[in-house]
Amino acid sequence: MTKVKICGLKEQQHVQAASRADAVGFVFAPSKRQVTIEQAAELAKYVPIDTDKIGVFVNASLKEIEDTVAGVPLTMVQLHGDEPDELVKAIKVPVIQAFSIRTKEDVAKLKRSLADYVLVDAPGTDYRGGSGNVFDWSLLEGVDIDPARLIVAGGLNPGNVHAAIEQTTPYMVDVSSGVETDNRKDTVKIQEFIKQVKDDSVEQTIEKVGFFGKYGGQFVPETLMKAVKELEDAYNEVKEDPEFHKEYHHYLSEYVGREQPLTFAKRMTEAYGGPKIYLKREDLNHTGAHKVNNAIGQALLAMRMGKRKIVAETGAGQHGVATATICALFDLDCVIFMGEEDIKRQQLNVFRMKLLGARVESVTKGSATLKDAVNEALRYWVANVEDTHYLIGSALGPHPFPTMVRDFQSVIGEETKRQILEKEGRLPDTILACVGGGSNAIGMFYPFIQDKEVELIGVEAAGQGVDTDKHAATLTKGTDGVLHGAFMKLLQDDAGQVQEAHSISAGLDYPGIGPEHAHLADTGRVEYRSITDDEALAAVISMSRLEGIIPALESAHAIAEAQKQAKQMTADQILVICVSGRGDKDMATYAEKLEGLS
């Protein structure tokens, strides 16, 4: 399968248009397409992790090349000048050496190159590094070059790339001016070019999907790929199906009790002394939290796929309870994996799940919390993939889960948007939501992403403090890595071993973060802060006494941050807090931690 490289990218929208490409090129040599290291590093935030980022150089020094490779970072280097063999050998990443081809003699030079790949191009005009002139592909005929090393460039465009591939069967095709209009990249042409290479290929092919910038993907064992792909297809189908939406909203309204109010918190507003505070009341959902929105959506989808067995993981137990509830409603077989530690912390929820007819499996491995419950649920899915759906509870896991969970939870943000417009005639200034894996937050934020004037703040669990080793502040302290099927941010040690997270709230006790959140943090669209166990507990008391609403420990993190945020806001501003769940499940913890309360 021939790979595609889109070269000479300078703008974010064009990088995004090239998301299905196998490689993107940034030109660092003098050219009208030249970018700086800083510009390329910014653009690289929008490139999926497994897409090659290739830097184009002309007679640059080794140091210059190495600094650029590290600064962007780049995965390959392309040389367009008269670079000596020593330089080619000294570059650590794979090297592409480019040759301008006029005659058969030029072709012979290709064969002597020490580079990992050779790129053939038509001779340049003003600048070196590709001219857009059409290369005479027939020159390559009868020349003994390993096609696995060959990259073809030079005058390619959506109209002729097919012929070029048939004639030369190269490793990759490279295009720059062929996807431009008036010397600027053209989104439509970029997509058309990739489509020509990928979709019109004689071979049916498989390709990567599901990235948010560089995060996401489908990093799962091969045994699961079929199930993940089937799910992706099934979800794509129902997404466009009005009948499915009707059914989903029917259960949200008749069973869950939506829509939930956007309650004006009069006493909190007065007490916190800043903006008008509104509460999005996910705590009023049947089963007590936002988790049920997603459980219904996925259960309906599973049944459409003919699957009547459900496996799920749970941390605090809210997702487990929501799943067990929906499985009872639809008569589905239900297995819930839950860490031994969480079972101890959340005994009431364990009993609720059992009462609802679910089988609760205790996970004793690792830290015996949510991360390990996900591992066991994935293993169970691997072994029972033909008839079982994995109903994941947060915006995590391999594609399509993060997208699908977000879409099912977006009802939170959609209702909020409609309600605030009715009540205030304008959008809020700030919205806060707690983040563990990130499902209530992404559901709340997503409908507001394009409304740049709305400030979005995600609140992580700082546990005993982000400078201790007992926290779950993944975006504050985490680094890039792969866990549970996605490239995201992780709490991990120097050897890439995933660390245990800590939070008093079992629902935020996860060492990763949904890939879309990682991207939103990277691009700065959402700001992520953190709240300690003690601050969250104080917020529980505060809200309970001011509003008569006892929040879940998870939601209390958003409330605690709201109290801080309110101090920097004024009376004519509006702040919305997502109260993701109610505190019933946490009563034992509250009774223990807040003993002596008066």
Place this chain on the structure above:
Amino acid sequence: MNRLEQLKSSGNKAFVAYVMAGDGGLERLREQVQYLQGAGVTAIEIGIPFSDPVADGPTIEAAGNRALKQGVTLQKVLEELKSWTFDIKIPLLVMTYLNPVLKFGVERFATECGKAGISGVIIPDLPYEHKQLVQPYLDKENIKLIQLVTLTTTDVRLDDILREAEGFVYAVTIKGITGSRDELSQDVKTFMQKIRKKSPVPVYAGFGISKSSHVDMLRDDVDGFIVGSAIVEAFNAGKIEEIEPLIRAVTTA
């Protein structure tokens, strides 16, 4: 020449043994590899411990946890391999989850594997879709990236994966995680025949292979066998000699 290619040209049935690096202490790896080489295995997979091994069953996960407790890391394993001066005649492979590789640096991983004389790398949570993440770096070192195919791999995927397969194809014999099984299902045989017909490289069966009866059942349909949990268990129990009949059942006959 990559040792995996030599192995292919020899024509015998292969026996690939898996060991968890650092189970019982990293210093034991050397003797384990020497023992297995002496016992006649045709290649050795060196497992890198990982905190969240979702493709592995309880035996290998427990071995990995024992190794992690000893502070074993990818870097330490590669350093250990590089320090070996004894004669290694058979291909060595590294089996690791993706995250330790990403943290170590993919390019550095490939270079260090090259220096350590590694012939192939297996990354169970790096599917075909994302192999570009490591393939170009391994290519540079002439190290093969071994692909897995399973009973649930669709025909379209199978064609794509096999077209670009190198070294050998790791054919997973069960729907599930690694670990010893009593029986292998009958459709495994048909599945192996299908893969072998299409594959440009040898087809080795793995996951759940622990008995001579498994070997007998699939012998005519594959080019070799990969044995993991049974060996890990035997090393841990101090009874590795009990694995020898299984090695003989594959390599002789």
